[in-house]
Amino acid sequence: MTRHPRALAYALALAVLLVLTALAFAVGRFPLDFGDLAALTANKLLGAGYAVPPTTETVVMQVRGPRILAALLVGAALAAAGAAYQGMFRNPLVSPDLLGVSAGAALGAVLGIFFSQSVLVIQLGAFTGGLLAVAVVYAVGASVRRHDPILALILAGIVIGTLFGSMIGLLKYLADPYNQLPAITFWLLGSLAAVAPADLALAAPFALAGLVPLYLLRWRMNLLSLADDEARSLGVPVGRLRIAVVCAATLMTAAAVAISGIIGWVGLLIPHAARLLIGPEFSRLLPLSMVLGAAFLLAVDTLSRTIAPIEVPPGVLTALIGTPFFLWLFATARRSWQ
Amino acid sequence: MLEARGLGYGYPGRPVGRGLDLALGAGEVLCVLGPNGGGKTTLFRTLLGLLPAQAGSILLDGQALEAMSRGDVARRVGYVPQGHAAQFAFTVREAVLMGRTSHISLFAAPGAADRDAAEHAIQALGIGELAERVVTELSGGERQLTMIARALAQGARALVLDEPTASLDFGNQVRVLREIRRLAAEGYAVVFSTHDPGQAFLAASRVLLLAQGGAQRMGTPDEVITGENLRAVYGVEVRVAAVDGARACLPVL
Numbered sequence: 103m104t105r106h107p108r109a110l111a112y113a114l115a116l117a118v119l120l121v122l123t124a125l126a127f128a129v130g131r132f133p134l135d136f137g138d139l140a141a142l143t144a145n146k147l148l149g150a151g152y153a154v155p156p157t158t159e160t161v162v163m164q165v166r167g168p169r170i171l172a173a174l175l176v177g178a179a180l181a182a183a184g185a186a187y188q189g190m191f192r193n194p195l196v197s198p199d200l201l202g203v204s205a206g207a208a209l210g211a212v213l214g215i216f217f218s219q220s221v222l223v224i225q226l227g228a229f230t231g232g233l234l235a236v237a238v239v240y241a242v243g244a245s246v247r248r249h250d251p252i253l254a255l256i257l258a259g260i261v262i263g264t265l266f267g268s269m270i271g272l273l274k275y276l277a278d279p280y281n282q283l284p285a286i287t288f289w290l291l292g293s294l295a296a297v298a299p300a301d302l303a304l305a306a307p308f309a310l311a312g313l314v315p316l317y318l319l320r321w322r323m324n325l326l327s328l329a330d331d332e333a334r335s336l337g338v339p340v341g342r343l344r345i346a347v348v349c350a351a352t353l354m355t356a357a358a359v360a361i362s363g364i365i366g367w368v369g370l371l372i373p374h375a376a377r378l379l380i381g382p383e384f385s386r387l388l389p390l391s392m393v394l395g396a397a398f399l400l401a402v403d404t405l406s407r408t409i410a411p412i413e414v415p416p417g418v419l420t421a422l423i424g425t426p427f428f429l430w431l432f433a434t435a436r437r438s439w440q
Numbered sequence: 441m442l443e444a445r446g447l448g449y450g451y452p453g454r455p456v457g458r459g460l461d462l463a464l465g466a467g468e469v470l471c472v473l474g475p476n477g478g479g480k481t482t483l484f485r486t487l488l489g490l491l492p493a494q495a496g497s498i499l500l501d502g503q504a505l506e507a508m509s510r511g512d513v514a515r516r517v518g519y520v521p522q523g524h525a526a527q528f529a530f531t532v533r534e535a536v537l538m539g540r541t542s543h544i545s546l547f548a549a550p551g552a553a554d555r556d557a558a559e560h561a562i563q564a565l566g567i568g569e570l571a572e573r574v575v576t577e578l579s580g581g582e583r584q585l586t587m588i589a590r591a592l593a594q595g596a597r598a599l600v601l602d603e604p605t606a607s608l609d610f611g612n613q614v615r616v617l618r619e620i621r622r623l624a625a626e627g628y629a630v631v632f633s634t635h636d637p638g639q640a641f642l643a644a645s646r647v648l649l650l651a652q653g654g655a656q657r658m659g660t661p662d663e664v665i666t667g668e669n670l671r672a673v674y675g676v677e678v679r680v681a682a683v684d685g686a687r688a689c690l691p692v693l
Contacts, residue, residue, distance in 0.1 A: 321548070321549040327528050332521050335490065336594065
């Protein structure tokens, strides 16, 4: 691939993202006029004084704005974390759910709902649950020294994830079927419907804190996709670098899960699609994955609130899109990484 | 350049070899022979600092390896692993550029000097036309040359190649051996392992013959590669014959 198609891929992805964002503001229960939207944008960004209907301003600033920002943030964060996990585990079919992040976050949130805590506590529960799960998985993986470290981590992730899943099952079984169970189910399927500006303010710094190390290590990340001995012989202290990247990617995943609940597939599909477009080199893969992830989740969320009279959980939509894509990858893409 | 003194290698509680003395200077090629499981790869991993030495010491350019950082080692010894398993479709140029890691600070991306060094290594191995191809689609021989180019880009003057001719066709085996000889002529110190004792006559100035159970024999190819020694190590009859002045190994069936 030459430089030209690479620039083209970025430009196209950004253009798609912009168009989707404009569309997402315009469509919905209360359709908005593109002219009014443009005028409002000019007012807010350039201080222009166009007349805009007050309802338009309310819908944009209070309702759709936070939700769209949340979709962009969550999509970009999940895709960035997925790109990091896939490179690090040398497997393009790996996703942020792998190390038990999602299961841990879900258990934390479900505990919060079960004990009728505030939204803030539920989010903090999701966040600490996700980090805790990865810490446990990492400790288990590191203590079985006789195995391939990557395989040990993945197996530990599966086992811990199953354990957390059964605990969630117990809590659902015990939960009040009228007040708590719907909230738990809603959260487990993922949703951006209830995102408030305060939620964004809480999650964004954590997502950013995870992104900064990934960005700084963007070239060195490539070395983690080699066999451990190869990377070491090229001068990389593999163990330390892997811990740093796991922490950063987990922080991003947990921040995303804390505001949106569990939305699967984004972290698996998007980095893979980006890799097909631009190759595996991480310093190019990371930004494209983030743009595509943001665009994908925004499209899914916009669909989820417009295609039916009730909201379709975005986690259901991503699974409907993701499953056939995954099967197609599984069946055809072998040669692209072997 | 690459020196081992009284080296014991293996794993805690499971020694593989001990008492190995080795001093390899510029332009020398050491061929390591031995049966499967004879400890060739274990020795190489120890020489590269990937496994801790169980006894003795390793010196790189006169300095103790155990006191060095991974980067320090990487700038002195390059490693060409056996059968590089490419997972992702990096281009040859990107893969060779990864050899520059020990010259690039943690948060930086490769600079112009690194790109030049990678380009130089690619040209040195004559794989310029492969530069934009992806490693997952290369043949075994092309991939081996790419990995050698990556080791050259590393800037190390000592190279360790683990069975560089394994699973290559005859032509590519010869090409890799020719490359080893050329590197030695340019002043590199090269260690490589192989299953074909005849390759030692073609490319090596010295031979280390490892046997099951830790016995080892070192010397020039003419001294070490004899029918008697090969029978002791591999358990088969081998005739060492001279063809037009060059020596070759002929197994007796």
